[in-house]
Amino acid sequence: xxxxxxxxxxxxxxxxxxxxxxxxxxxxxxxxxxxxxxxxxxxxxxxxxxxxxxxxxxxxxxxxxxxxxxxxxxxxxxxxxxxxxxxxxxxxxxxxxxxxxxxxxxxxxxxxxxxxxxxxxxxxxxxxxxxxxxxxxxxxxxxxxxxxxxxxxxxxxxxxxxxxxxxxxxxxxxxxxxxxxxxxxxxxxxxxxxxxxxxxxxxxxxxxxxxxxxxxxxxxxxxxxxxxxxxxxxxxxxxxxxxxxxxxxxxxxxxxxxxxxxxxxxxxxxxxxxxxxxxxxxxxxxxxxxxxxxxxx
Numbered sequence: 048x049x050x051x052x053x054x055x056x057x058x059x060x061x062x063x064x065x066x067x068x069x070x071x072x073x074x075x076x077x078x079x080x081x082x083x084x085x086x087x088x089x090x091x092x093x094x095x096x097x098x099x100x101x102x103x104x105x106x107x108x109x110x111x112x113x114x115x116x117x118x119x120x121x122x123x124x125x126x127x128x129x130x131x132x133x134x135x136x137x138x139x140x141x142x143x144x145x146x147x148x149x150x151x152x153x154x155x156x157x158x159x160x161x162x163x164x165x166x167x168x169x170x171x172x173x174x175x176x177x178x179x180x181x182x183x184x185x186x187x188x189x190x191x192x193x194x195x196x197x198x199x200x201x202x203x204x205x206x207x208x209x210x211x212x213x214x215x216x217x218x219x220x221x222x223x224x225x226x227x228x229x230x231x232x233x234x235x236x237x238x239x240x241x242x243x244x245x246x247x248x249x250x251x252x253x254x255x256x257x258x259x260x261x262x263x264x265x266x267x268x269x270x271x272x273x274x275x276x277x278x279x280x281x282x283x284x285x286x287x288x289x290x291x292x293x294x295x296x297x298x299x300x301x302x303x304x305x306x307x308x309x310x311x312x313x314x315x316x317x318x319x320x321x322x323x324x325x326x327x328x329x330x331x332x333x334x335x336x337x338x339x340x341x342x343x344x
Contacts, residue, residue: 060151125139127280
């Protein structure tokens, strides 16, 4: 029996495995190799790894974890979870049954692309969600923001730290008059009409096509499609969830523990609002540390 099984081997999962391996705990990491940020050319804001391709960072992390003999990395999907604290059972897609005292769920989320031609093709390059990840590289250029709800108002205000030229696309949403007035005061034009397509001319360039017939070109487009967990294991376990403007996430306490004792969670699965490698890594590390501490005799 392992001390901990970690389901999801991207930044959060591997950070948890590192802490557990250094504590000489037996840990197995299950992963299928479909990281959310595999579409991104570079990862930004991670100290010591700024501007490196995310897959290169992960490859280096895997190389470093190889020095810890109690960490086992398995390329497999977790199909089901049963049992309770100190006696969990995980059935993999290969039909293997694994046992562990604790679990860490870090299988992340998948972005639900809108049915707009050109959106999925530009995701991660000319269409991005996070100014902290990509804002510096396009600072001072013409930004676009697709309205996704009341939180977009705060994002529009936030973006002024990077650019003075911002266009907001209503995309068929009814933006309240008081917010429109505030945007006008900030010299942020609002383009009405629903987005019908997006074309790309390479790099950070997107032309937004609208059902009003007019096209608007921007240097980069920020959008926040809803996302959902990349697996449904939490549903079969009946874990408590939290609904956010961007999707549902697992509810965890200050020790990263879910509503079921012995199961911890970290990364985008618990935090869709500001997804980043830095956030996922520290949350994964904390989940690993708290899981280890919970097993002390």
